[in-house]
Amino acid sequence: MGRQPCCDKLGVKKGPWTAEEDKKLINFILTNGQCCWRAVPKLAGLRRCGKSCRLRWTNYLRPDLKRGLLTEAEEQLVIDLHARLGNRWSKIAARLPGRTDNEIKNHWNTHIKKKLLKSGIDPVTHEPLHKEAKPEESSSYPADLLPESSNNNDMQEKDGIVINSDDNSRSPTENSCSTEDSLLLDSICNDEMLLNSLWMDEPPLVDASWNKIIPLAAENTNNYMDYPSWEDNYTGLSDCQDFGVHDFGFDCFDTIELSALNILEMELNR
DNA sequence: AAGACCGCCAACCGCCTGGTT
DNA sequence: CAACCAGGCGGTTGGCGGTCT
Numbered sequence: 001m002g003r004q005p006c007c008d009k010l011g012v013k014k015g016p017w018t019a020e021e022d023k024k025l026i027n028f029i030l031t032n033g034q035c036c037w038r039a040v041p042k043l044a045g046l047r048r049c050g051k052s053c054r055l056r057w058t059n060y061l062r063p064d065l066k067r068g069l070l071t072e073a074e075e076q077l078v079i080d081l082h083a084r085l086g087n088r089w090s091k092i093a094a095r096l097p098g099r100t101d102n103e104i105k106n107h108w109n110t111h112i113k114k115k116l117l118k119s120g121i122d123p124v125t126h127e128p129l130h131k132e133a134k135p136e137e138s139s140s141y142p143a144d145l146l147p148e149s150s151n152n153n154d155m156q157e158k159d160g161i162v163i164n165s166d167d168n169s170r171s172p173t174e175n176s177c178s179t180e181d182s183l184l185l186d187s188i189c190n191d192e193m194l195l196n197s198l199w200m201d202e203p204p205l206v207d208a209s210w211n212k213i214i215p216l217a218a219e220n221t222n223n224y225m226d227y228p229s230w231e232d233n234y235t236g237l238s239d240c241q242d243f244g245v246h247d248f249g250f251d252c253f254d255t256i257e258l259s260a261l262n263i264l265e266m267e268l269n270r
Numbered sequence: 271a272a273g274a275c276c277g278c279c280a281a282c283c284g285c286c287t288g289g290t291t
Numbered sequence: 292c293a294a295c296c297a298g299g300c301g302g303t304t305g306g307c308g309g310t311c312t
Contacts, residue, residue, distance in 0.1 A: 014281080014282075015280095015281075015282095015305095015306090016280075016281075016306085017280090017281085036297080036298095037297075037298070038296090038297065038298090049282090050297085050298090051282085051283095051297095051298080051299095052281075052282080054298075054299085055280085055281065055282085056280090056281085058299095059280075059281085060280075060281095087301065087302085088300085088301085089300075089301065090299075090300060090301085101299095101300075101301080102279085102280080102281085102301095103279085105301075105302085106278070106279050106280085107278095107279095109278095109279095110277065110278055110279080111278095
């Protein structure tokens with residue numbers, strides 16, 4: 001007995017999203033907020049599966065997403081977190097504001113994996129590929145690929161995954177990263193509590209999920225200032241700080257729609 | 271110039287989890 | 292407590308663009 005499909009397969013469109021569909025989805029989410037993805041296609045006038053809408057939104061249309069390749073620091077952080085967490089892409093993505101699990105997963109599979117292999121490191125275990133060849137080495141990571149967990153002897157194992165009990169020993173920020181990147185890593189990598197929260201199911205201290213921003217902003221505009229990527233990308237939002245899900249309508253929509261249209265324009269120019 | 275090959279990434283699929291009834 | 296449901300997650304695929312021959 002298979003699971004019921006998440007949507008009626010008949011009449012549901014698949015494949016690449018068109019600019020028109022994107023616009024419909026953006027308009028709907030910005031007007032109504034995120035709720036009940038199953039109902040979104042119908043309400044937004046899309047012939048798509050709700051799941052597909054959610055993915056499109058979280059992986060591509062969300063306004064706080066960063067574009068372009070991961071920075072050196074971000075890559076470093078991904079390697080380090082992967083060494084601790086394994087393929088828990090969503091957990092890893094939660095530590096990288098503006099990045100999605102899908103993006104990180106793709107970047108891992110296409111870039112980082114190869115980089116590690118080239119350096120003689122098993123991307124799964126983060127151990128040297130030919131350990132017996134150089135057993136005296138504590139780590140085979142080159143300077144630019146050194147995860148914290150591999151250069152620290154004080155390791156712990158939890159649920160079969162190696163974690164590091166002393167995260168303050170060294171951070172990847174010692175590499176040549178921008179100040180901004182360094183700050184990001186300092187705030188994330190060196191925070192024992194934050195790393196512990198990766199294992200507990202506590203709300204993350206730094207959470208990139210945009211859907212949390214609107215309610216936060218509605219009850220405390222100071223909190224909303226904690227999300228620079230959002231602010232940077234959508235300065236116009238500061239003009240409507242009192243918005244809530246239902247107030248997030250057409251009065252402040254022009255600015256946001258401009259951003260949405262920018263995305264669509266980018267898409268059309270591709 | 272054109273066909274073959276390769277890499278990247280958006281999107282899909284199926285399973286899992288947590289909440290609700 | 293079981294059944295159901297929606298959302299979330301990770302693995303995988305397929306199409307497209309770039310590079311190579």
